[in-house]
């Protein structure tokens with residue numbers, strides 16, 4: 001269950017539906033997810049994967065590319081370019097509805113972003129492969145500060161965040177993608193209209209993080225603790241919030257919720273006595 005992201009639900013679901021139902025798409029669907037850490041970008045990419053392929057992210061028809069992990073050495077860019085191109089081509093050859101997820105797009109070297117550009121474009125075939133039914137999802141933290149600024153203003157003015165519309169963010173996200181580091185290739189993607197939707201992931205409030213704690217407790221078989229205010233508050237208080245003045249948003253979204261909840265669970269579990277623990281060691 002996705003919490004606190006009304007724009008994401010709306011745009012992503014409809015964009016994918018429209019792409020799937022289009023008999024004759026002119027280009028692949030390209031979604032650019034923006035927002036602070038832990039706001040759900042990877043989570044939504046995973047939901048899309050799970051709803052498309054039985055094996056979800058483990059499917060052979062999905063490529064999950066993590067810039068810093070897959071392409072760590074700046075001296076090997078030419079090698080990486082060939083590798084990336086082959087990865088994309090062989091995957092789309094197997095299934096024309098393949099999904100390509102680029103995590104940390106902002107850390108992807110310019111030349112590699114340039115190398116994926118033809119795949120996003122209005123070509124009927126590249127090296128004999130038709131990409132027009134595939135989906136590309138670009139994830140980045142870029143624009144996160146601006147998204148937080150807009151959401152905070154709404155919060156401080158006392159309006160519900162659900163009233164925020166995509167248009168409130170789109171121009172800023174485009175400008176950010178243009179102007180920041182790595183912006184040259186990104187700006188080419190934008191000016192050629194290759195990115196279909198810029199999707200802002202809003203910073204999560206305490207109430208959303210509380211929902212994440214509840215969801216995790218249920219998953220762990222501890223639904224009994226969901227309404228235990230003292231327990232839930234302990235988990236919530238173990239996370240950081242910003243800005244200093246209002247502490248409106250969680251600095252790590254829902255990212256560290258599982259670990260923090262596990263920690264509090266361990267504290268109330270009287271199963272292992274420390275003497276037993278010593279024996280085991």
Ligand SMILES: Nc1ncnc2c1ncn2[C@@H]1O[C@H](COP(=O)(O)OP(=O)(O)OP(=O)(O)O)[C@@H](O)[C@H]1O
Pocket residue numbers: 001002003004005035036037038039040041042043044140141201204212253254255256
């Ligand atoms: N909006 C949300 N609703 C429900 N759960 C969420 C949400 N955001 C994050 N989570 C939970 O937190 C975990 C971490 O979030 P996720 O990896 O999607 O963040 P991210 O935005 O991709 O962060 P990063 O920029 O650091 O990669 C998810 O696996 C999910 O369990």
